Amino acid sequence: MVKQSAPDAAALREQAARTVAAHAEDLLALSHRISQHPELGLQETQASRWLTDAAAQVPGARATLGVGGLETAFLAQAGTGELVLTVCAEYDALPEVGHGCGHNVIATAGLGAFLALAPLADQLGATIRLIGTPAEENEGGKITLLDAGVFDGTHAALMVHPGPSDEVSMNPFASGGISARFLGREAHASLTPHRGINALDALTVTLTAIGLARQQLEPGQQIHGSIAERGGAPNVIPGSSAAVWMVRATSMESLDRVTEVVTRCIRAGALAAGCTVEIEAERDGRYANMRIDADLTEAYRRNATALGRSPLAVGANGGSTDMGNVSQRFPSIHPMIGLGDAGLTLHTADFAARAAGPAGDAAVLDGATLLAQTAIDLATDRKIRSRLLSDTPFGELD
Structure with a gap:
């Protein structure tokens, strides 16, 4: 052979x-x-x-x-x-x-x-x-x-x-997405503001909380965001608002942790404004x-x-x-x-x-x-x- x-x-x-x-x-x-x-x-x-x-x-x-x-x-x-x-x-x-x-x-x-x-x-x-x-x-x-x-x-x-x-x-980086939609109640901003639940306030508190949380992020963690819905006429208390975020980290485990940071901030915004919130955190399609x-x-x-x-x-x-x-x-x-x-x-x-x-x-x-x-x-x-x-x-x- x-x-x-x-x-x-x-x-x-x-x-x-x-x-x-x-x-x-x-x-x-x-x-x-x-x-x-x-x-x-x-x-x-x-x-x-x-x-x-x-x-x-x-x-x-x-x-x-x-x-x-x-x-x-x-x-x-x-x-x-x-x-x-x-x-x-x-x-x-x-x-x-x-x-x-x-x-x-x-x-x-x-x-x-x-x-x-x-x-x-x-x-x-x-x-x-x-x-x-x-x-x-x-x-x-x-x-x-x-x-x-x-x-x-x-x-x-x-x-x-x-x-x-x-x-x-x-x-x-490993990366994933999170989206949130805050649901409040519309009202006339001058006549009956006390009847409204301001969904844009919920988003504002969320963005502030995320901005503050960045100081304590682990090395290699990143958060990027964009406002998708912010209300309409200035004399109407907005009844809904929405935003999307992209989170990145050096590993999938670290990505889970920074995702939880953003989720906590979203919930804090909803709680502060008295809104309900719908959160979708990407799991199956993460990079x-x-x-x-x-x-x-x-x-x-x-x-x-x-x-x-x-x-x-x-x-x-x-x-x-x-x-x-x-x-x-x-x-x-x-x-x-x-x-x-x-x-x-x-x-x-x-x-x-x-x-x-x-x-x-x-x-x-x-x-x-x-x-x-x-x-x-x-x-x-x-x-x-x-x-x-x-x-x-x-x-x-x-």
Whole structure:
């Protein structure tokens, strides 16, 4: 019996880079098309179809649009090897600023990685998946897909996100939402104010209590809020008011604690004003913090350095993403690929323009190459592969 030799990782990485380069024109055209036709979360009908159709062109690939109960989610798969490597694609836009988070780059870099890895699946002993994950910005599409079992069987999940600068990993907060509606009683503010129960007073006390509570928040906890309903005519005691808050923390446990702080403040406002209150604290759809895997992150860093990029180490917490939920279930990477301007701010029109320009094009091609090369390393490094396939797949964390 002839013993099969181990795959040559360096040769496979080079082959992956050549494949991405061969598809560069189509990948960049698709990135620009997605950027020019922004679609909000769960409405990404065009982008999801374009990506599914492109993945379906890969010889031997199977691609299905509409998975996990989401019409704009898709699953493409190639190979049948025991190691299942999942690449994630995001393609939802933001209101007003379009692709101000650069999801056109994420989507096409993920597609490019799939195009590069699919022909290598047999040599890698891997199954290569591309999962289209809608509504990262507003609905947590990955959470829905996780609950529906679309990610089941994954051994490692990979994606890359554009940012101002290169970083080995995003370090997102866990996050969740709280909403409150205060119910009082309307009355004429001049003739019969004593008959009213002022719902806006309840909200005012709540906001004051939250502002004071910030002094005692734990490190890494944050509270952001917005008034959704504040009453009408100034000569009418408002009978209802409402607000929404977003809370963040460095862990899900800390998120529970800061959520309770906000809930106490809401109840205090209602009590002070004599209102009743309806509180909804998000539980199932909360975004988790990122579980940053040291081995996988280092594999990405080596490849990025070899490609001429100089990614920064894991920085301070910032933002939130449903990729954090994926990372709590499966070893994952979520590096930031820089657009060459440290002064850029995500979620702006300037960022959208940059992500659709030459810097964004470079991020698409480099991102696709780096995702593919990192996946190759995970499949060919015996230690990492063995760990990913074991009953204890998580390694040392950064």
